[in-house]
Amino acid sequence: MANFTFIDLFAGIGGFRLALESVGGTCIGFSEIATDAINTYCCNFKENDSANFGNITKLETLPEHDFMTAGVPCQSWSIAGKNLGFDDDRGQLWNDTLYLLNKIRPKAFIFENVKGLADPRNSEALDYILERIKQAGYYAQVNVLNAYDYGVPQTRVRIYIVGFKEKKYLDKFVLASPTPGCVQLSDVLDGCDAKECRQSNGNNARWSLSCNEKGFNDYFLFNDLRNGNTTIHSWDIQETTEREKNICYILLKNRRKDKYGELDGNPLSLKHFQELDQSIKKDELEKLVEKGILKRVSYLYKVCKVDDGLSDDALWILEQANDGIINYDALKSSKEIKKRKLNAQDMLSTLEMIGAVRCVEERYDFKNTKISTGLLGVNRIFLPTCKIYPTLVASDTNDYVTTVNINADSIEEFRARFMQSVYRPGNYRQITKEEACRIQGFPSDYKLPPTRARWMKLIGNSVAVPVIKMLANAIVNTGVFAEQKEVVKKKNTRCSQLDLFSLFEKYGESPIMDNCMVHEDIDIKYGKTKSRQITIDESKNVLISLVKKDNENVFLDKTATIYYTGKKFPTTIALNKLYYFMPYIKGKGVKDLWMIKVARLGFRKEGTDSEDKNDLRLVFEIEYVGQLFDDYQLVKLEIWRAFTDTTMASLKSNAPRIRYNIECRSKM
Known part of the structure; x- marks a missing residue:
């Protein structure tokens, strides 16, 4: 197995890394800016977020490495001739990638992008990228591959640009033979x-x-817009008569004919239907509208009057009339209306309300017109x-x-x-999440966020791992990394992030930790105010955590009952051992003591209109105990500069003014 180092640019959730590590690579860092992707990447590879180089547009250099990978996001490519120097074309993601390639000069690289980059309409952009690679002194080959041919049951066509610093290795580069169908859908379905x-x-x-x-x-x-042996239409799902089915098929078979309009599919008027079948009545079409299979479409508008007080956009709409008639389909498909960011139907409806236009022809189309x-x-x-x-x-x-x-x-x-x-x-x-992972070539137990929208976004933006592994193997087989010494990766001692995804899968909505309430042994007399003494247990752990500015008041007035952590929380804190909580007020320090009753998973601003089910947080349900210090004490927040985890005894040794017993007044 080869020994080589690589850096993972636009890393996503780590598809490139899975593939390259499987053929002997050692990752020495990655670049990613999406929070969910960073958290998922660090969670699955037990990586510290300090290994993330961050935003590529702000990088001036990278550590030396053998192999560069980049799943460059699809975007518009700027190929204007004024930015041709490697040091003067920052800001465009392709240009930033090529800048770093030229700066670090690894032995080989793989750049991945959508198939559209290889389309004729983008030939100039692809030629520009390849020319820049050549200017950097690299020899490259473009490959358009379908993931289905290399071990996943998915049609996923992508462009892969593979390059070497030395031409002799490109000459030895040979793709593995395609094996379509070696993994099929039934193989990945539970x-x-x-x-x-x-x-x-x-x-x-x-x-x-x-x-x-x-x-x-x-x-x-x-x-409803196409027909085939395994096509199901609205009239197959709903209860319809044979007569109604026949009317639907008349529209289906004729709506794409040029005589009815300029678009790929055009609505038909009652007159058109009757030309095709003279027995069709308006009531029959209206019945299909009631059933939600057809819809009425205002198609032709006659211009009635033009007022000087109309907006420029409204006047432009009226100017589109041909012999005093505005064609709705022609209007909505015009480039100018898109450039003006106008909605054709809304504009015509507004003009109709003020009497500027009047609908003179209504047509019928299928209600569901988006395939x-x-x-x-x-x-x-x-x-x-x-x-x-x-x-x-x-x-x-x-x-x-x-x-x-x-x-x-x-x-x-x-x-x-x-x-x-x-x-x-x-x-x-x-x-399911597990099946989606297999369809992309990831392990089925790959850790992803709990909600579907989040994990689907991450897995959908990723690469198909088997394709990258095939390409990486082909690169290794050229001998480009031969006779290299074994790579020893230095350990980063910085604490890593608690895996909230795994906690969610393990605990769900159940408590992670549930402490007993503070017990009191007080001689209570009705209507009297008594002092109570609460003994501090020095062996218990206390969490000290920074409170954000917009949440300070509830801690200053002692009414806080909930504390939400940020999206990140350090693994060095043992949740099942936490007992007390002290809010750190910026610029002041700590003074007051709360008890942690329950630690659980939840969502920020839960139970309110602002609740976000995609924003998983660690939640502490807390109860105010009392004032621990006479005045605010500064405490060094060493863990991520936000948290510290210690015992009450060690806190006491660092703060001589600590009081063992907290006196509170309680009206009984």
């Missing part, structure tokens, strides 16, 4: 009999489509026999899977069994 559902590799799936041995699609598509949205929240349902799953994306999708296997001899029977066994009984679901 609750699925993989052997029963697995297809032979002889039935090759296309990058965006999979079919079973009988040629039937392995997924069902839910939309990716699907129907009733479902876009596609993939069967377990499917070889391939669509590209995982950060925003998630309306795609679902089922573990129910369907066999049929005819397509009609295939559809009927799907509706009966899968769709109608609800035997389908979204992929």
Whole structure:
């Protein structure tokens, strides 16, 4: 196994690192700015956040290393000819990456980006990047690869630029042979009999489509704009008559014809429907509108009057009339309206309200006209026999899977069994966190945030690990890192972050620590005010923590009952041993003592309108005990400059004015 050091730029959650460490690499640092990604990276690799170099746009240099990796975020590329020098083109992420490549000059690199960079429309940008790599003295090769060909059941096409400082190693660089279908969807789904559902590799799936041995699609598509053997329409889901189905099919088959408009799909008027079937009545179209299958569309507007008092945007809308008629579709698809950031429907509705325009033609279209949205929240349902799953994306999708296997001899029977066994009984679901990890080539137990939106964003933005491992192996096999000494990574003694994700999985909403209440033995007389003495237990641990400015008042007036930590909390503090809490007031120090009744996981500002379910925090439920010091005492906050963990006895030794017993007045 090779020995080499690498630095992980735009590290995300560590896909590059998993792959490179598996072939002998040692990571000596990473660069990432997204908080969730940083926390996930540090948690899974037991890494200190001090290993993060931070924002790449602010880096002037990096430690020397052998191998640079960068999953450069997709963005617009600035290729204007005025910034051609390596020292003068900072700020664009590609340029920042190339600047550091030229500055540090590692032996090899892998840069990953979306497939769009290799499209003809971006050829000038790609040529610019390759020219800059050449200017830096590197020899590079562009590879457009699909992750499906290298060990994951996912169509994920990306561009990978591989480069070497010496040409002889690029000449030896050879990609491994593709093995499409070696991992299939049934292999990564829980609750699925993989052997029963697995297809032979002889039935090759296309990058965006999979079919079973009988040629039937392995997924069902839910939309009204396309038609196919495994397409489910609104009229298949809802109760509709054969007559209503036929009307829907008339719209489906004719809406893309040029005679009805300039767009890929156009609404049809009653007149158009009757030209196609003269028996169709307006009431029948309205009935389909009531059922939520069709919608009315105001299509043509006649300009009635033009007032001088109208805004520039409104006057521009009226100027788009042709022979006094404004075509809604033509208007909304114009470049100028997008440049002006106007909504065509809103503008026309406003003009209609003031009498400037009047709708003279109404048309009918399908209510659900966005293919990716699907129907009733479902876009596609993939069967377990499917070889391939669509590209995982950060925003998630309306795609679902089922573990129910369907066999049929005819397509009609295939559809009927799907509706009966899968769709109608609800035997389908979204992929789980563990399955998403496997689909990207991560271990299924990879630690990710608890909420779906957060972990889907992280895993969707990551790389497919097996592809990177294949590329890294191919680079190692060139001998570029041969005869290097074993890498010894220096340990960083800085304390690391407590893994809130793991705590959430272990405890959920249950307490992590639950202390007994302070017990009192007081001779209480009704209506009297008595002094009570509370003995401080010197063996107990006390947490001293900085209080933010906007939260100081509740601690100064002793009414605080909750303390939220920041998103980070040090592992050096043993939660199950904490007993007391002292708020550190900036500029003052500590004085007052609270008891920690419960330590648990929660969300910042929980129970309020501002609660954020994505903002996982450690929560202490506390109760005021009394004033520990006569006046505020300064305490050094050594852990992350925010926390300190100690016993009451050690606190006493550092503060001679400590009082063992706290006198409190209590009205009984």
